[in-house]
Amino acid sequence: xxxxxxxxRQKNSRDKGRMVRYEHPTVNEHMSFLEMLDVLNEALIAxxxxxxxxxxxCREGIxxxxxxxxxxxxxxxxxxxxxxQLHMRHFKDGDEIYLEPWRAKAFPVIKDLAVDRTAxxxxxxxxxYISAPTGSAPDGNAIxxxxxxxxxxxxAAACIGCGACVAACPNAAAALFVSAKIxxxxxxxxxxxxxxxxxxxxxQQMNVEGFANCTNIGECExxxxxxxxLEVIAxxxxxxxxxxxxxxxAGEVLGAG
Amino acid sequence: xxxxxxxxxGPIENAWDKHKFELKLINPANKRKYxxxxxxxxxxxxxxxxxxxxxxxxxxxxCYQDSPRRAHSIAAQGGINAAKNYHNDGDSxxxxxxxxxxxxxxxxxxxxxxxxxxxxxxxxxxxxxxxVPFAREYGGLLDNxxxxxxxxxxxxxxxxxxxxxxxxxAYQALERQVAAGSVTxxxxxxxxxxxxxxxxxRGIVTRSLYDGSMQVHMADAVILATGGYGxxxxxxxxxxxxxxTAIWRAYKRGALFANPCYTQIHPTCIxxxxxxxxxxxxxxxxxxxxxxxxxxxxxxxxxSPNQIPEAERDYYLERRYPSFGNLVPRDIASRAAKAExxxxxxxxxxxxxxxxxxxxCIKRLGKxxxxxxxxxLFEMYERITGEDPYTVPMxxxxxxHYTMGGLxxxxxxxxxxxxxxVLGEANFSDHxxxxxxxxxxxxxxADGYFIIPYTIxxxxxxxxxxxxxxxxxxxxxxxxxxxxxxxxLLNGNGTRSVDxxxxxxxxxxxxxxxxxxxxxxxxxxLTLIPALREDFWKNVRxxxxxxxxxxxxxxxxxxxxxxxxxxxxxxxxxxRKESCGGHFREEFQTPEGEALRDDDHYSYVAAWEYQGxxxxxxxxxxxxxxxxxxxxQRSYK
Numbered sequence: 001x002x003x004x005x006x007x008x009r010q011k012n013s014r015d016k017g018r019m020v021r022y023e024h025p026t027v028n029e030h031m032s033f034l035e036m037l038d039v040l041n042e043a044l045i046a047x048x049x050x051x052x053x054x055x056x057x058c059r060e061g062i063x064x065x066x067x068x069x070x071x072x073x074x075x076x077x078x079x080x081x082x083x084x085q086l087h088m089r090h091f092k093d094g095d096e097i098y099l100e101p102w103r104a105k106a107f108p109v110i111k112d113l114a115v116d117r118t119a120x121x122x123x124x125x126x127x128x129y130i131s132a133p134t135g136s137a138p139d140g141n142a143i144x145x146x147x148x149x150x151x152x153x154x155x156a157a158a159c160i161g162c163g164a165c166v167a168a169c170p171n172a173a174a175a176l177f178v179s180a181k182i183x184x185x186x187x188x189x190x191x192x193x194x195x196x197x198x199x200x201x202x203x204q205q206m207n208v209e210g211f212a213n214c215t216n217i218g219e220c221e222x223x224x225x226x227x228x229x230l231e232v233i234a235x236x237x238x239x240x241x242x243x244x245x246x247x248x249x250a251g252e253v254l255g256a257g
Numbered sequence: 258x259x260x261x262x263x264x265x266x267g268p269i270e271n272a273w274d275k276h277k278f279e280l281k282l283i284n285p286a287n288k289r290k291y292x293x294x295x296x297x298x299x300x301x302x303x304x305x306x307x308x309x310x311x312x313x314x315x316x317x318x319x320c321y322q323d324s325p326r327r328a329h330s331i332a333a334q335g336g337i338n339a340a341k342n343y344h345n346d347g348d349s350x351x352x353x354x355x356x357x358x359x360x361x362x363x364x365x366x367x368x369x370x371x372x373x374x375x376x377x378x379x380x381x382x383x384x385x386x387x388x389v390p391f392a393r394e395y396g397g398l399l400d401n402x403x404x405x406x407x408x409x410x411x412x413x414x415x416x417x418x419x420x421x422x423x424x425x426x427a428y429q430a431l432e433r434q435v436a437a438g439s440v441t442x443x444x445x446x447x448x449x450x451x452x453x454x455x456x457x458x459r460g461i462v463t464r465s466l467y468d469g470s471m472q473v474h475m476a477d478a479v480i481l482a483t484g485g486y487g488x489x490x491x492x493x494x495x496x497x498x499x500x501x502t503a504i505w506r507a508y509k510r511g512a513l514f515a516n517p518c519y520t521q522i523h524p525t526c527i528x529x530x531x532x533x534x535x536x537x538x539x540x541x542x543x544x545x546x547x548x549x550x551x552x553x554x555x556x557x558x559x560x561s562p563n564q565i566p567e568a569e570r571d572y573y574l575e576r577r578y579p580s581f582g583n584l585v586p587r588d589i590a591s592r593a594a595k596a597e598x599x600x601x602x603x604x605x606x607x608x609x610x611x612x613x614x615x616x617x618c619i620k621r622l623g624k625x626x627x628x629x630x631x632x633x634l635f636e637m638y639e640r641i642t643g644e645d646p647y648t649v650p651m652x653x654x655x656x657x658h659y660t661m662g663g664l665x666x667x668x669x670x671x672x673x674x675x676x677x678x679v680l681g682e683a684n685f686s687d688h689x690x691x692x693x694x695x696x697x698x699x700x701x702x703a704d705g706y707f708i709i710p711y712t713i714x715x716x717x718x719x720x721x722x723x724x725x726x727x728x729x730x731x732x733x734x735x736x737x738x739x740x741x742x743x744x745x746l747l748n749g750n751g752t753r754s755v756d757x758x759x760x761x762x763x764x765x766x767x768x769x770x771x772x773x774x775x776x777x778x779x780x781x782x783l784t785l786i787p788a789l790r791e792d793f794w795k796n797v798r799x800x801x802x803x804x805x806x807x808x809x810x811x812x813x814x815x816x817x818x819x820x821x822x823x824x825x826x827x828x829x830x831x832x833r834k835e836s837c838g839g840h841f842r843e844e845f846q847t848p849e850g851e852a853l854r855d856d857d858h859y860s861y862v863a864a865w866e867y868q869g870x871x872x873x874x875x876x877x878x879x880x881x882x883x884x885x886x887x888x889x890q891r892s893y894k
Contacts, residue, residue: 038535
């Protein structure tokens with residue numbers, strides 16, 4: 001089939017960028033979306049034109065490296081699908097498709113469709129972990145975890161950190177990403193000790209990075225390739241609000257030092 | 258060169274404890290005086306960087322992705338082995354050790370494998386403490402499943418995303434150290450050279466993928482945890498960015514490369530659909546727990562699978578290997594599938610595929626139970642192929658998945674260059690000629706969490722590396738070398754894209770050094786590959802400049818190294834005149850078509866030493882001795 005693509009081209013973070021129209025006459029329905037772009041890039045290289053830059057790695061929907069807007073929807077808006085797992089059989093001959101990078105202040109464009117998502121790493125560094133230094137662990141079965149809790153933790157832990165939730169959100173909020181991690185760890189007994197501190201620190205860092213607030217629109221849930229549920233945000237808010245009331249800054253704790 | 262493995266002597270059960278006690282320590286206050294480099298942030302690299310940071314070392318960690326959380330360990334689906342024996346089904350450290358040595362077709366170092374089996378137990382504990390949401394039973398205890406090559410259930414899992422969850426555990430531990438200031442993370446960086454001063458690894462040269470800047474990073478020791486080289490085949494289950502550049506350039510600086518011909522072809526991948534195909538997608542081995550593999554008895558049977566009656570199907574693995582059935586090790590399952598397809602009984606449009614059928618287990622357990630176990634895999638299959646595996650059997654075919662070969666390391670995981678340590682898939686050490694399922698995650702984490710933190714201290718305490726700076730002539734020479742390669746790639750005035758060369762190279766390696774190899778084919782490959790390499794340097798077209806985000810340039814450098822590595826694989830495969838594990842020389846097989854080892858002549862690790870451009874590499878041998886698991890014809894019948 002033949003497609004018309006309009007692709008955001010931006011040489012680097014300082015460039016203003018613009019949409020460029022490409023005709024793509026050799027699309028096969030079994031190709032993945034990224035393979036379709038590979039073929040276009042090969043044609044561009046043959047013509048001596050700069051190929052389109054886009055991030056990708058595993059191409060099986062788990063690394064979270066790929067992602068851009070297809071016709072205004074993150075990853076194309078197909079249920080539970082990253083762009084690398086989206087196949088061209090969902091499109092038809094003659095379709096016009098618009099491709100743009102994630103748009104968010106906290107995700108500056110590097111080139112074309114590739115953006116910088118290191119803000120997510122800094123949010124995790126702020127508190128998205130359980131402090132368990134290597135070698136200090138008790139036996140894996142020492143603390144039973146109810147199956148339901150383990151399952152709910154796993155539902156939230158499935159987040160791949162691709163940033164679609166931010167890109168889809170009219171506020172460019174990172175609530176789904178942040179709450180998925182809070183939710184994952186707070187469903188487990190091992191995560192209780194640092195539960196309050198974690199919620200406060202991650203939300204604080206989220207604000208520092210320039211992500212806006214959540215207003216419960218739900219676009220994030222609709223596009224999440226791992227189908228993380230909006231419920232995690234409720235849990236994230238619960239943990240955050242509770243911690244804001246009860247957690248005292250470290251300096252106020254008696255006996256510190 | 259004499260290869261000294263530093264394997265401890267005495268009873269194997271106590272060897273690691275004894276060895277650990279003999280290793281020198283560095284006192285906590287002195288650790289912060291040492292700078293360490295970790296290249297790669299997967300299970301091995303991420304775990305190492307986090308653990309070394311916790312100990313107090315100054316660590317710099319590098320990855321080519323935009324975040325350490327994306328390393329390809331994340332794609333491992335099925336699980337991680339551990340000899341916990343939680344299920345009272347006869348498992349033990351010794352049995353895991355035994356299964357792994359046997360599964361590796363008696364080409365691994367016993368002492369390493371025993372240690373790996375011992376540490377498997379600690380890994381599960383560590384990961385649970387970090388919050389890895391392993392599957393649980395209703396009583397709240399950890400659940401297990403079975404994997405190929407074993408008759409016990411020892412595989413721990415987190416749905417079909419075990420690698421992801423283990424990696425996120427390591428990544429979160431790593432980010433905790435980043436926040437603490439003990440680890441500095443450098444994402445979107447390629448390591449382009451190793452800096453060796455006075456025979457010791459003292460730093461690396463990196464190229465920033467953001468802007469092309471070349472940087473020198475000096476250290477007291479360098480750890481490579483950069484994964485395997487499966488992308489030499491172009492089509493593989495690896496991520497697109499996986500590459501061998503770090504280990505290859507270390508090889509060219511003097512680190513020996515061991516057993517490059519040991520590559521693993523995974524039996525259950527989604528078959529190739531067309532010429533544009535960019536990678537292959539694995540369907541977890543865990544599916545073989547419940548799925549049954551078959552082909553039509555009659556070649557060329559074009560009926561849809563559900564119309565082929567039971568009597569006209571050949572469940573060839575169950576027929577040929579009654580005691581292990583569909584759970585035979587990967588090399589055996591892959592070769593059996595190839596044999597069926599070669600005989601014309603393959604299925605699908607291309608005839609390169611066999612069925613993996615879930616009808617029986619869905620009948621037995623119900624669709625819901627199967628969805629619980631494999632739901633995400635079934636969805637993935639349907640997304641890619643457009644077919645529903647709940648109603649139509651999956652079509653699968655073998656694909657390159659893992660490389661057992663890698664840089665040679667001793668028991669301390671140190672290469673032949675002092676101060677250069679190699680962890681995880683990047684080294685050669687634990688899986689012999691074939692890796693069993695759910696063992697790669699185990700090895701990566703054992704190396705990163707529990708081995709390197711001990712052995713690196715001993716090296717630093719003994720070697721006492723002095724101060725060096727980025728002004729050292731060796732560092733300048735390494736930068737010049739990396740810059741020259743990049744320039745040469747950009748200055749070419751060719752017409753062909755990097756990918757077109759990579760695809761052609763991959764097909765050559767697959768045809769002549771893939772699932773089956775023979776002398777004539779390997780000799781042919783050894784003329785074809787260098788010719789194509791020469792053509793690559795003349796005719797490759799890399800657009801753009803160095804000083805920008807240039808993905809073609811990144812790929813070009815990696816493919817250039819794959820050309821050289823492909824040649825070494827063929828040289829090694831030609832030299833090893835026996836069949837073992839994933840290395841199947843067609844001239845050497847039993848009457849039933851199984852791999853025929855030659856222990857009298859080839860019970861050694863082949864460690865290749867670089868001799869300069871266009872020179873044949875030099876073969877060094879580390880003899881293998883087996884005091885516990887005695888080599889026998891591997892039988893899974």
